[in-house]
Amino acid sequence: MDLQVLRSFQAVAEGATVTDAAAEARVTQPALSRALNRLEDEVGAELLQRVGRVLRLTPAGRVFKEYVDAVLDSYDRGCRAVAEVVDPEGGVISLAFLHTLGTWLVPRLVTGFREASPQVRFELHQADEKGLTQRLLDSTADVIITSRDPGHPLIRWRRLLVESLWLAVPLRHRLAQRQRIRLAEAAAEQFIMLKPGYGLRSVTETLCRQAGFSPLVGFEGEEVETLRGLVAAGLGVSLIPLSREAAGAQETNPDLPIRYLEVTDVHSARDIGIAWLAARTLPPAPQRFVDHALSVTADANPAGAAPG
Structure with missing residues:
Protein backbone atom coordinates (compact mmCIF):
# COMPACT_ATOMS: atom_id res chain seq x y z
CA MET A 1 0.00 0.00 0.00
CA ASP A 2 1.47 3.34 -1.13
CA LEU A 3 1.57 6.17 1.40
CA GLN A 4 0.94 8.68 -1.37
CA VAL A 5 -2.26 6.87 -2.29
CA LEU A 6 -3.32 7.08 1.36
CA ARG A 7 -2.60 10.81 1.33
CA SER A 8 -4.66 11.21 -1.82
CA PHE A 9 -7.49 9.20 -0.28
CA GLN A 10 -7.30 11.44 2.80
CA ALA A 11 -7.43 14.57 0.65
CA VAL A 12 -10.44 13.36 -1.35
CA ALA A 13 -12.19 12.25 1.84
CA GLU A 14 -11.74 15.78 3.22
CA GLY A 15 -13.31 17.41 0.19
CA ALA A 16 -10.65 17.69 -2.51
CA THR A 17 -11.54 16.65 -6.02
CA VAL A 18 -9.72 13.72 -7.61
CA THR A 19 -8.28 16.17 -10.13
CA ASP A 20 -6.84 18.39 -7.39
CA ALA A 21 -5.55 15.40 -5.41
CA ALA A 22 -3.90 14.05 -8.54
CA ALA A 23 -2.22 17.38 -9.20
CA GLU A 24 -0.93 17.44 -5.63
CA ALA A 25 0.42 13.89 -6.04
CA ARG A 26 1.83 14.79 -9.48
CA VAL A 27 -0.02 12.00 -11.27
CA THR A 28 -2.78 12.05 -13.84
CA GLN A 29 -6.40 11.97 -12.76
CA PRO A 30 -7.05 8.55 -14.38
CA ALA A 31 -3.96 7.14 -12.68
CA LEU A 32 -5.15 8.31 -9.27
CA SER A 33 -8.65 6.96 -9.90
CA ARG A 34 -7.14 3.55 -10.66
CA ALA A 35 -4.99 3.76 -7.52
CA LEU A 36 -8.04 4.53 -5.38
CA ASN A 37 -9.86 1.57 -6.94
CA ARG A 38 -6.90 -0.69 -6.10
CA LEU A 39 -7.01 0.64 -2.53
CA GLU A 40 -10.65 -0.36 -2.26
CA ASP A 41 -9.77 -3.81 -3.57
CA GLU A 42 -7.03 -4.18 -0.94
CA VAL A 43 -9.33 -3.04 1.87
CA GLY A 44 -12.20 -5.14 0.60
CA ALA A 45 -14.89 -2.46 0.64
CA GLU A 46 -16.13 0.55 -1.26
CA LEU A 47 -14.59 3.60 0.44
CA LEU A 48 -15.84 6.43 -1.77
CA GLN A 49 -19.05 6.87 -3.69
CA ARG A 50 -20.09 9.57 -6.10
CA VAL A 51 -22.85 11.90 -4.93
CA GLY A 52 -23.66 14.29 -7.72
CA ARG A 53 -20.31 15.65 -8.93
CA VAL A 54 -18.31 14.90 -5.78
CA LEU A 55 -17.03 11.83 -3.96
CA ARG A 56 -18.26 11.14 -0.45
CA LEU A 57 -17.09 8.63 2.15
CA THR A 58 -19.10 5.47 2.57
CA PRO A 59 -19.63 4.14 6.13
CA ALA A 60 -16.65 1.84 5.55
CA GLY A 61 -14.67 4.78 4.23
CA ARG A 62 -15.33 6.82 7.38
CA VAL A 63 -14.03 3.97 9.54
CA PHE A 64 -10.98 3.45 7.32
CA LYS A 65 -10.13 7.16 7.26
CA GLU A 66 -9.67 7.22 11.03
CA TYR A 67 -6.89 4.65 10.68
CA VAL A 68 -5.40 6.36 7.64
CA ASP A 69 -5.20 9.61 9.61
CA ALA A 70 -3.44 7.81 12.46
CA VAL A 71 -1.00 6.02 10.14
CA LEU A 72 -0.04 9.18 8.26
CA ASP A 73 0.28 11.19 11.46
CA SER A 74 2.52 8.54 13.02
CA TYR A 75 4.66 8.35 9.88
CA ASP A 76 5.01 12.15 9.67
CA ARG A 77 5.97 12.40 13.33
CA GLY A 78 8.51 9.64 12.82
CA CYS A 79 10.05 11.55 9.92
CA ARG A 80 10.17 14.68 12.05
CA ALA A 81 11.87 12.84 14.90
CA VAL A 82 14.54 11.46 12.56
CA ALA A 83 15.08 14.89 10.97
CA GLU A 84 15.56 16.45 14.39
CA VAL A 85 18.12 13.80 15.34
CA VAL A 86 20.03 14.52 12.13
CA ASP A 87 19.63 18.31 12.49
CA VAL A 162 -2.78 37.44 32.92
CA GLU A 163 -4.49 39.79 30.48
CA SER A 164 -6.78 42.49 31.88
CA LEU A 165 -10.25 42.92 30.41
CA TRP A 166 -11.89 46.33 30.22
CA LEU A 167 -15.48 47.38 29.68
CA ALA A 168 -15.53 48.99 26.24
CA VAL A 169 -18.33 51.53 25.69
CA PRO A 170 -19.14 53.82 22.75
CA LEU A 171 -17.58 57.27 22.97
CA ARG A 172 -21.02 58.91 23.36
CA HIS A 173 -22.31 56.39 25.89
CA ARG A 174 -23.67 57.62 29.21
CA LEU A 175 -20.70 55.97 30.95
CA ALA A 176 -18.04 57.26 28.57
CA GLN A 177 -16.90 60.02 30.93
CA ARG A 178 -16.02 57.49 33.61
CA GLN A 179 -12.60 55.92 34.12
CA ARG A 180 -13.74 53.08 36.36
CA ILE A 181 -16.94 51.13 36.76
CA ARG A 182 -18.44 48.36 38.80
CA LEU A 183 -19.48 45.68 36.33
CA ALA A 184 -22.79 45.41 38.16
CA GLU A 185 -23.59 48.92 36.92
CA ALA A 186 -23.67 47.55 33.35
CA ALA A 187 -26.28 44.88 34.12
CA ALA A 188 -28.91 46.62 31.97
CA GLU A 189 -26.58 47.13 29.00
CA GLN A 190 -26.65 45.10 25.81
CA PHE A 191 -23.44 43.06 25.60
CA ILE A 192 -21.53 42.32 22.40
CA MET A 193 -19.80 38.98 22.84
CA LEU A 194 -17.95 36.25 21.01
CA LYS A 195 -19.94 33.19 20.04
CA PRO A 196 -20.24 30.21 22.43
CA GLY A 197 -17.12 28.06 22.39
CA TYR A 198 -14.71 30.98 22.58
CA GLY A 199 -12.81 31.44 25.83
CA LEU A 200 -13.58 35.15 26.09
CA ARG A 201 -17.30 34.35 25.91
CA SER A 202 -17.16 32.04 28.93
CA VAL A 203 -14.93 34.47 30.85
CA THR A 204 -17.41 37.30 30.22
CA GLU A 205 -20.36 35.18 31.35
CA THR A 206 -18.49 34.12 34.49
CA LEU A 207 -17.53 37.70 35.40
CA CYS A 208 -21.09 38.90 34.90
CA ARG A 209 -22.39 36.13 37.15
CA GLN A 210 -19.86 37.15 39.78
CA ALA A 211 -21.18 40.69 39.49
CA GLY A 212 -24.71 39.42 40.09
CA PHE A 213 -26.37 39.31 36.67
CA SER A 214 -26.61 37.42 33.39
CA PRO A 215 -25.50 39.50 30.40
CA LEU A 216 -28.07 40.53 27.84
CA VAL A 217 -26.49 39.35 24.57
CA GLY A 218 -27.23 41.70 21.71
CA PHE A 219 -24.70 40.60 19.10
CA GLU A 220 -22.22 37.73 18.70
CA GLY A 221 -19.02 37.68 16.68
CA GLU A 222 -15.94 35.57 16.01
CA GLU A 223 -13.19 38.20 16.29
CA VAL A 224 -12.40 40.71 19.02
CA GLU A 225 -11.88 43.37 16.36
CA THR A 226 -15.48 42.79 15.27
CA LEU A 227 -16.59 43.40 18.85
CA ARG A 228 -14.63 46.67 18.91
CA GLY A 229 -16.27 47.78 15.68
CA LEU A 230 -19.77 47.04 16.96
CA VAL A 231 -19.06 48.88 20.22
CA ALA A 232 -17.74 51.86 18.25
CA ALA A 233 -20.96 51.80 16.22
CA GLY A 234 -22.95 52.24 19.42
CA LEU A 235 -24.54 48.80 19.42
CA GLY A 236 -23.58 47.84 22.96
CA VAL A 237 -20.74 47.29 25.41
CA SER A 238 -18.15 44.53 25.61
CA LEU A 239 -15.56 43.07 27.99
CA ILE A 240 -12.41 42.93 25.87
CA PRO A 241 -8.64 43.44 26.14
CA LEU A 242 -7.42 47.00 25.74
CA SER A 243 -6.06 47.45 22.22
CA ARG A 244 -2.54 48.83 21.92
CA GLU A 245 -3.86 51.56 19.65
CA ALA A 246 -6.17 52.66 22.46
CA ALA A 247 -3.45 53.06 25.07
CA GLY A 248 -3.06 56.75 25.77
CA ALA A 249 -5.18 57.71 22.75
CA GLN A 250 -8.73 56.76 23.67
CA GLU A 251 -9.57 60.26 24.96
CA THR A 252 -9.21 62.23 21.74
CA ASN A 253 -8.71 59.90 18.79
CA PRO A 254 -11.72 60.35 16.46
CA ASP A 255 -10.83 57.13 14.63
CA LEU A 256 -11.22 55.16 17.86
CA PRO A 257 -14.68 56.11 19.25
CA ILE A 258 -14.43 53.76 22.23
CA ARG A 259 -13.82 54.35 25.91
CA TYR A 260 -12.24 51.59 28.01
CA LEU A 261 -13.34 51.54 31.65
CA GLU A 262 -11.46 49.75 34.42
CA VAL A 263 -13.68 47.20 36.16
CA THR A 264 -13.40 47.37 39.96
CA ASP A 265 -15.88 44.95 41.55
CA VAL A 266 -14.65 41.69 39.96
CA HIS A 267 -11.22 40.50 38.86
CA SER A 268 -11.73 41.35 35.20
CA ALA A 269 -8.95 39.39 33.53
CA ARG A 270 -8.23 36.15 31.77
CA ASP A 271 -5.35 33.71 31.95
Whole structure:
Protein backbone atom coordinates (compact mmCIF):
# COMPACT_ATOMS: atom_id res chain seq x y z
CA MET A 1 0.00 0.00 0.00
CA ASP A 2 1.47 3.34 -1.13
CA LEU A 3 1.57 6.17 1.40
CA GLN A 4 0.94 8.68 -1.37
CA VAL A 5 -2.26 6.87 -2.29
CA LEU A 6 -3.32 7.08 1.36
CA ARG A 7 -2.60 10.81 1.33
CA SER A 8 -4.66 11.21 -1.82
CA PHE A 9 -7.49 9.20 -0.28
CA GLN A 10 -7.30 11.44 2.80
CA ALA A 11 -7.43 14.57 0.65
CA VAL A 12 -10.44 13.36 -1.35
CA ALA A 13 -12.19 12.25 1.84
CA GLU A 14 -11.74 15.78 3.22
CA GLY A 15 -13.31 17.41 0.19
CA ALA A 16 -10.65 17.69 -2.51
CA THR A 17 -11.54 16.65 -6.02
CA VAL A 18 -9.72 13.72 -7.61
CA THR A 19 -8.28 16.17 -10.13
CA ASP A 20 -6.84 18.39 -7.39
CA ALA A 21 -5.55 15.40 -5.41
CA ALA A 22 -3.90 14.05 -8.54
CA ALA A 23 -2.22 17.38 -9.20
CA GLU A 24 -0.93 17.44 -5.63
CA ALA A 25 0.42 13.89 -6.04
CA ARG A 26 1.83 14.79 -9.48
CA VAL A 27 -0.02 12.00 -11.27
CA THR A 28 -2.78 12.05 -13.84
CA GLN A 29 -6.40 11.97 -12.76
CA PRO A 30 -7.05 8.55 -14.38
CA ALA A 31 -3.96 7.14 -12.68
CA LEU A 32 -5.15 8.31 -9.27
CA SER A 33 -8.65 6.96 -9.90
CA ARG A 34 -7.14 3.55 -10.66
CA ALA A 35 -4.99 3.76 -7.52
CA LEU A 36 -8.04 4.53 -5.38
CA ASN A 37 -9.86 1.57 -6.94
CA ARG A 38 -6.90 -0.69 -6.10
CA LEU A 39 -7.01 0.64 -2.53
CA GLU A 40 -10.65 -0.36 -2.26
CA ASP A 41 -9.77 -3.81 -3.57
CA GLU A 42 -7.03 -4.18 -0.94
CA VAL A 43 -9.33 -3.04 1.87
CA GLY A 44 -12.20 -5.14 0.60
CA ALA A 45 -14.89 -2.46 0.64
CA GLU A 46 -16.13 0.55 -1.26
CA LEU A 47 -14.59 3.60 0.44
CA LEU A 48 -15.84 6.43 -1.77
CA GLN A 49 -19.05 6.87 -3.69
CA ARG A 50 -20.09 9.57 -6.10
CA VAL A 51 -22.85 11.90 -4.93
CA GLY A 52 -23.66 14.29 -7.72
CA ARG A 53 -20.31 15.65 -8.93
CA VAL A 54 -18.31 14.90 -5.78
CA LEU A 55 -17.03 11.83 -3.96
CA ARG A 56 -18.26 11.14 -0.45
CA LEU A 57 -17.09 8.63 2.15
CA THR A 58 -19.10 5.47 2.57
CA PRO A 59 -19.63 4.14 6.13
CA ALA A 60 -16.65 1.84 5.55
CA GLY A 61 -14.67 4.78 4.23
CA ARG A 62 -15.33 6.82 7.38
CA VAL A 63 -14.03 3.97 9.54
CA PHE A 64 -10.98 3.45 7.32
CA LYS A 65 -10.13 7.16 7.26
CA GLU A 66 -9.67 7.22 11.03
CA TYR A 67 -6.89 4.65 10.68
CA VAL A 68 -5.40 6.36 7.64
CA ASP A 69 -5.20 9.61 9.61
CA ALA A 70 -3.44 7.81 12.46
CA VAL A 71 -1.00 6.02 10.14
CA LEU A 72 -0.04 9.18 8.26
CA ASP A 73 0.28 11.19 11.46
CA SER A 74 2.52 8.54 13.02
CA TYR A 75 4.66 8.35 9.88
CA ASP A 76 5.01 12.15 9.67
CA ARG A 77 5.97 12.40 13.33
CA GLY A 78 8.51 9.64 12.82
CA CYS A 79 10.05 11.55 9.92
CA ARG A 80 10.17 14.68 12.05
CA ALA A 81 11.87 12.84 14.90
CA VAL A 82 14.54 11.46 12.56
CA ALA A 83 15.08 14.89 10.97
CA GLU A 84 15.56 16.45 14.39
CA VAL A 85 18.12 13.80 15.34
CA VAL A 86 20.03 14.52 12.13
CA ASP A 87 19.63 18.31 12.49
CA PRO A 88 18.85 19.22 16.13
CA GLU A 89 18.90 22.94 15.34
CA GLY A 90 16.11 22.55 12.77
CA GLY A 91 12.70 20.96 12.98
CA VAL A 92 9.06 21.94 12.67
CA ILE A 93 6.76 23.38 15.34
CA SER A 94 3.03 22.96 14.85
CA LEU A 95 1.54 25.79 16.91
CA ALA A 96 -2.17 26.51 17.34
CA PHE A 97 -3.52 29.58 19.10
CA LEU A 98 -6.56 31.73 19.78
CA HIS A 99 -7.50 34.27 17.12
CA THR A 100 -7.16 37.11 19.63
CA LEU A 101 -3.51 36.26 20.29
CA GLY A 102 -2.49 36.41 16.65
CA THR A 103 -2.07 40.19 16.68
CA TRP A 104 0.48 40.51 19.46
CA LEU A 105 1.60 37.57 21.58
CA VAL A 106 2.16 34.87 18.95
CA PRO A 107 4.14 37.15 16.56
CA ARG A 108 6.39 38.26 19.41
CA LEU A 109 7.03 34.73 20.64
CA VAL A 110 7.69 33.35 17.16
CA THR A 111 9.94 36.25 16.14
CA GLY A 112 11.97 36.04 19.32
CA PHE A 113 12.35 32.28 19.02
CA ARG A 114 13.45 32.41 15.38
CA GLU A 115 16.18 34.90 16.22
CA ALA A 116 17.90 32.11 18.14
CA SER A 117 16.67 29.21 15.96
CA PRO A 118 16.30 30.52 12.39
CA GLN A 119 16.24 27.03 10.85
CA VAL A 120 13.06 26.01 12.67
CA ARG A 121 9.88 26.15 10.60
CA PHE A 122 6.46 26.94 12.06
CA GLU A 123 3.08 25.51 11.06
CA LEU A 124 0.51 27.95 12.46
CA HIS A 125 -3.18 27.28 13.07
CA GLN A 126 -6.01 29.32 14.64
CA ALA A 127 -9.02 27.91 16.47
CA ASP A 128 -11.40 28.49 19.35
CA GLU A 129 -10.83 26.88 22.76
CA LYS A 130 -12.52 23.61 21.86
CA GLY A 131 -10.68 23.40 18.56
CA LEU A 132 -7.33 24.01 20.23
CA THR A 133 -7.87 21.19 22.70
CA GLN A 134 -8.88 18.85 19.89
CA ARG A 135 -5.76 19.71 17.89
CA LEU A 136 -3.60 18.57 20.80
CA LEU A 137 -5.60 15.38 21.29
CA ASP A 138 -5.46 14.66 17.55
CA SER A 139 -1.70 15.37 17.49
CA THR A 140 -2.21 17.95 14.75
CA ALA A 141 -0.54 20.55 16.99
CA ASP A 142 2.54 20.18 19.19
CA VAL A 143 1.71 23.18 21.36
CA ILE A 144 -1.29 25.46 21.85
CA ILE A 145 -1.56 28.95 23.31
CA THR A 146 -4.94 29.44 24.90
CA SER A 147 -6.78 31.64 27.35
CA ARG A 148 -7.49 29.06 30.00
CA ASP A 149 -6.48 25.68 31.32
CA PRO A 150 -8.35 23.11 29.19
CA GLY A 151 -8.80 21.04 32.33
CA HIS A 152 -8.17 17.81 30.44
CA PRO A 153 -6.30 14.96 32.18
CA LEU A 154 -4.11 14.36 29.12
CA ILE A 155 -3.05 18.00 28.72
CA ARG A 156 -0.46 19.93 30.69
CA TRP A 157 -1.02 23.70 30.89
CA ARG A 158 1.23 26.48 32.19
CA ARG A 159 0.21 30.11 32.68
CA LEU A 160 2.13 32.65 30.63
CA LEU A 161 0.45 35.84 31.75
CA VAL A 162 -2.78 37.44 32.92
CA GLU A 163 -4.49 39.79 30.48
CA SER A 164 -6.78 42.49 31.88
CA LEU A 165 -10.25 42.92 30.41
CA TRP A 166 -11.89 46.33 30.22
CA LEU A 167 -15.48 47.38 29.68
CA ALA A 168 -15.53 48.99 26.24
CA VAL A 169 -18.33 51.53 25.69
CA PRO A 170 -19.14 53.82 22.75
CA LEU A 171 -17.58 57.27 22.97
CA ARG A 172 -21.02 58.91 23.36
CA HIS A 173 -22.31 56.39 25.89
CA ARG A 174 -23.67 57.62 29.21
CA LEU A 175 -20.70 55.97 30.95
CA ALA A 176 -18.04 57.26 28.57
CA GLN A 177 -16.90 60.02 30.93
CA ARG A 178 -16.02 57.49 33.61
CA GLN A 179 -12.60 55.92 34.12
CA ARG A 180 -13.74 53.08 36.36
CA ILE A 181 -16.94 51.13 36.76
CA ARG A 182 -18.44 48.36 38.80
CA LEU A 183 -19.48 45.68 36.33
CA ALA A 184 -22.79 45.41 38.16
CA GLU A 185 -23.59 48.92 36.92
CA ALA A 186 -23.67 47.55 33.35
CA ALA A 187 -26.28 44.88 34.12
CA ALA A 188 -28.91 46.62 31.97
CA GLU A 189 -26.58 47.13 29.00
CA GLN A 190 -26.65 45.10 25.81
CA PHE A 191 -23.44 43.06 25.60
CA ILE A 192 -21.53 42.32 22.40
CA MET A 193 -19.80 38.98 22.84
CA LEU A 194 -17.95 36.25 21.01
CA LYS A 195 -19.94 33.19 20.04
CA PRO A 196 -20.24 30.21 22.43
CA GLY A 197 -17.12 28.06 22.39
CA TYR A 198 -14.71 30.98 22.58
CA GLY A 199 -12.81 31.44 25.83
CA LEU A 200 -13.58 35.15 26.09
CA ARG A 201 -17.30 34.35 25.91
CA SER A 202 -17.16 32.04 28.93
CA VAL A 203 -14.93 34.47 30.85
CA THR A 204 -17.41 37.30 30.22
CA GLU A 205 -20.36 35.18 31.35
CA THR A 206 -18.49 34.12 34.49
CA LEU A 207 -17.53 37.70 35.40
CA CYS A 208 -21.09 38.90 34.90
CA ARG A 209 -22.39 36.13 37.15
CA GLN A 210 -19.86 37.15 39.78
CA ALA A 211 -21.18 40.69 39.49
CA GLY A 212 -24.71 39.42 40.09
CA PHE A 213 -26.37 39.31 36.67
CA SER A 214 -26.61 37.42 33.39
CA PRO A 215 -25.50 39.50 30.40
CA LEU A 216 -28.07 40.53 27.84
CA VAL A 217 -26.49 39.35 24.57
CA GLY A 218 -27.23 41.70 21.71
CA PHE A 219 -24.70 40.60 19.10
CA GLU A 220 -22.22 37.73 18.70
CA GLY A 221 -19.02 37.68 16.68
CA GLU A 222 -15.94 35.57 16.01
CA GLU A 223 -13.19 38.20 16.29
CA VAL A 224 -12.40 40.71 19.02
CA GLU A 225 -11.88 43.37 16.36
CA THR A 226 -15.48 42.79 15.27
CA LEU A 227 -16.59 43.40 18.85
CA ARG A 228 -14.63 46.67 18.91
CA GLY A 229 -16.27 47.78 15.68
CA LEU A 230 -19.77 47.04 16.96
CA VAL A 231 -19.06 48.88 20.22
CA ALA A 232 -17.74 51.86 18.25
CA ALA A 233 -20.96 51.80 16.22
CA GLY A 234 -22.95 52.24 19.42
CA LEU A 235 -24.54 48.80 19.42
CA GLY A 236 -23.58 47.84 22.96
CA VAL A 237 -20.74 47.29 25.41
CA SER A 238 -18.15 44.53 25.61
CA LEU A 239 -15.56 43.07 27.99
CA ILE A 240 -12.41 42.93 25.87
CA PRO A 241 -8.64 43.44 26.14
CA LEU A 242 -7.42 47.00 25.74
CA SER A 243 -6.06 47.45 22.22
CA ARG A 244 -2.54 48.83 21.92
CA GLU A 245 -3.86 51.56 19.65
CA ALA A 246 -6.17 52.66 22.46
CA ALA A 247 -3.45 53.06 25.07
CA GLY A 248 -3.06 56.75 25.77
CA ALA A 249 -5.18 57.71 22.75
CA GLN A 250 -8.73 56.76 23.67
CA GLU A 251 -9.57 60.26 24.96
CA THR A 252 -9.21 62.23 21.74
CA ASN A 253 -8.71 59.90 18.79
CA PRO A 254 -11.72 60.35 16.46
CA ASP A 255 -10.83 57.13 14.63
CA LEU A 256 -11.22 55.16 17.86
CA PRO A 257 -14.68 56.11 19.25
CA ILE A 258 -14.43 53.76 22.23
CA ARG A 259 -13.82 54.35 25.91
CA TYR A 260 -12.24 51.59 28.01
CA LEU A 261 -13.34 51.54 31.65
CA GLU A 262 -11.46 49.75 34.42
CA VAL A 263 -13.68 47.20 36.16
CA THR A 264 -13.40 47.37 39.96
CA ASP A 265 -15.88 44.95 41.55
CA VAL A 266 -14.65 41.69 39.96
CA HIS A 267 -11.22 40.50 38.86
CA SER A 268 -11.73 41.35 35.20
CA ALA A 269 -8.95 39.39 33.53
CA ARG A 270 -8.23 36.15 31.77
CA ASP A 271 -5.35 33.71 31.95
CA ILE A 272 -3.25 33.09 28.86
CA GLY A 273 -1.23 29.92 28.88
CA ILE A 274 0.65 27.34 26.85
CA ALA A 275 -0.22 23.64 26.74
CA TRP A 276 0.94 20.31 25.33
CA LEU A 277 0.15 16.62 25.76
CA ALA A 278 1.35 15.49 29.18
CA ALA A 279 2.21 11.93 28.12
CA ARG A 280 4.09 12.96 24.99
CA THR A 281 7.75 13.85 25.00
CA LEU A 282 7.92 16.94 22.85
CA PRO A 283 10.44 16.96 20.00
CA PRO A 284 13.44 19.25 20.63
CA ALA A 285 12.15 22.26 18.65
CA PRO A 286 8.68 22.43 20.27
CA GLN A 287 10.24 21.90 23.70
CA ARG A 288 12.64 24.80 23.12
CA PHE A 289 9.69 26.95 22.06
CA VAL A 290 7.79 26.12 25.26
CA ASP A 291 10.86 27.03 27.31
CA HIS A 292 11.25 30.25 25.32
CA ALA A 293 7.60 31.24 25.81
CA LEU A 294 7.73 30.62 29.54
CA SER A 295 10.92 32.65 29.92
CA VAL A 296 10.02 35.75 27.90
CA THR A 297 6.32 36.40 28.45
CA ALA A 298 7.01 38.97 31.13
CA ASP A 299 8.44 41.13 28.31
CA ALA A 300 5.72 40.29 25.79
CA ASN A 301 2.72 42.05 27.31
CA PRO A 302 0.47 44.41 25.39
CA ALA A 303 -1.31 47.33 27.01
CA GLY A 304 -3.46 46.04 29.83
CA ALA A 305 -1.63 42.76 30.41
CA ALA A 306 0.39 41.69 33.40
CA PRO A 307 2.84 38.80 33.86
CA GLY A 308 1.38 35.61 35.19
